[in-house]
Amino acid sequence: MDRIPILKLGDALLVTIQVDMHDRLAAALEEDLTERIAATGAKGVLIDISSLGIVDSFIGRMLDTVAAVSRMLGADTVVVGMRPAVAITLVELGLELKGVRTALNVERGMALIGRWLEDGDGDERDGPAAGDANDGDGG
Amino acid sequence: MAQNGSGGLAQTVAEHQDEILSEWLALQVSGGALQSGRIKEAELRTQCRTFLDLLRDGLEQGGTDPEAPAFGRAKEVLAEVSRSRGMQGFTPTETAAFVFSLKRPMFNALNRTIEAAAGEGGGAVRAASAATARDTWDVTLLLDQLGLHAMEVFMKAREDIIARQGREISELSTPVVKLWDGVLALPLIGTLDSERTQVVMESLLQTIVDQSAEIAIIDITGVPTVDTLTAQHLLKTVAAARLMGADCIVSGIRPQIAQTMVHLGVELDVTSKATLADAFRVALTRIGRAVVKAPRAEAAAPVAARRR
DSSP states (O other): OOOOOEEEETTEEEEEOOSOOOHHHHHHHHHHHHHHHHHHTOSEEEEEOTTOOOOOHHHHHHHHHHHHHHHHTTOEEEEEOOOHHHHHHHHHTTOOOTTOEEESSHHHHHHHHHHHHHHSSSOOOOSSSOHHHHHHHTO | OHHHHHHHHHHHHHHTHHHHHHHHHHHHHHTTTTTTSSSOHHHHHHHHHHHHHHHHHHHHHHTTOTTSGGGHHHHHHHHHHHHHHHHHTOOHHHHHHHHHTTHHHHHHHHHHHHHHHHTTOHHHHHHHHHHHHHHHHHHHHHHHHHHHHHHHHHHHHHHHHHHHHHHHHHHHTOOOEEEETTEEEEEEESOOOHHHHHHHHHHHHHHHHHHTOSEEEEEEEEOOOOOHHHHHHHHHHHHHHHHTTOEEEEEOOOHHHHHHHHHHTOOOOSEEESSHHHHHHHHHHHTTOOOOOOOOOTTTHHHHHHHO
16 A cells, blocks of 8 residues: 655654545554654654645544644644645635644745744744644644 | 408508607607617617518518517517617616507507598498407507517616626725735725635635735725624635635724624634734734835935845
8 A cells, every 4th residue: 555755854754745645545644644753753744735636524634633643742733735725625614724733835834843943842832823722623 | 360460450550650650759759768868869760660660570471479480580679779778777667668659659550540441431440440459459469578578688688787797896806915025915895705705715825825925914994894604704714824824814804893793702813903004014023024214315215225
């Protein structure tokens, strides 16, 4: 079975989804990513979905879950490169991914993770996405 | 029977065509058809003459059934007249009067046939008046049908105008403006329904991608009322922009609207400011820019421009 590669870049993990996601691939990614975070002690996870043309509710929820699990393991997640059509679909599905940070492209996403790492242990979060909302989605 | 009757009708119309035309025109003019100045008398005369010619042809070939193919040309001309009146802004009454004012001249023409028969003696009068009664009924039915047809085309033309304007409004009123590198503004004007939200959302998200914007300011100064539905649409747009990695600032919330929203229990989970200027200031701070006062001296102006 295909697996999505997870690259380690300093204290961050980089996941670029280049193929259309199906449910088993998504479940495998969730599992792999969790193990890699635990193994490497990464502080940030960047998921690039700029090649994803279709995102259904399952993938949407997977992104949310990955973010929640990563946070439990001490890493923050940023999802980058979401397409306009995908964003509209997710919003219409009611999946606003409140627990996930987002950025326009990989460059900005890495800059965001870099800022977290500079700030220290990754617990501090800047910007308007409040920590309270994140905790609510965790369960 | 009907064929005979309509044959007589066609003949009557053909015989009295000039009188019918001038009487019809006079009726329309006295009814105020030219008062608005939207149509010239010559134009009206041409329209009337063309229609009357075609109506006569229709009567000769197709009897009094307005659905008959012989009336096709007459109906086309009528549709054209009605459509142009719809475009020119005539009222429905004025448009309907075009057909219905033809009734009186037609009835007068029929009466004149009886008068002509009266000279010939008793039997002819009885036959002519019987035929006239029948013809009157036929003409009424025919003109009513044509009048309805005219109204239908008229309403259709008006509806087309309304639909086109609706499309134009939704295109016109959703511009996405670039305020600074990475800062977009979306001045919303008019009521936000789901269809417009879709258009707004799509154009905003596309512009965010095109300009790699970090911050989008949604200005709702021009939105008259914000109810729960509008707020929901607004929040959807904000959420979609956030998913793309851009922050949204909502500005231009008027005091009454702010009150309404709080009363309705709508919480905008975003940074919101009272004016676009405030929102722009916040946006500049977030991208690490500041507006400073430039030295006023003319000589220093180019230097200052370059330094910035």
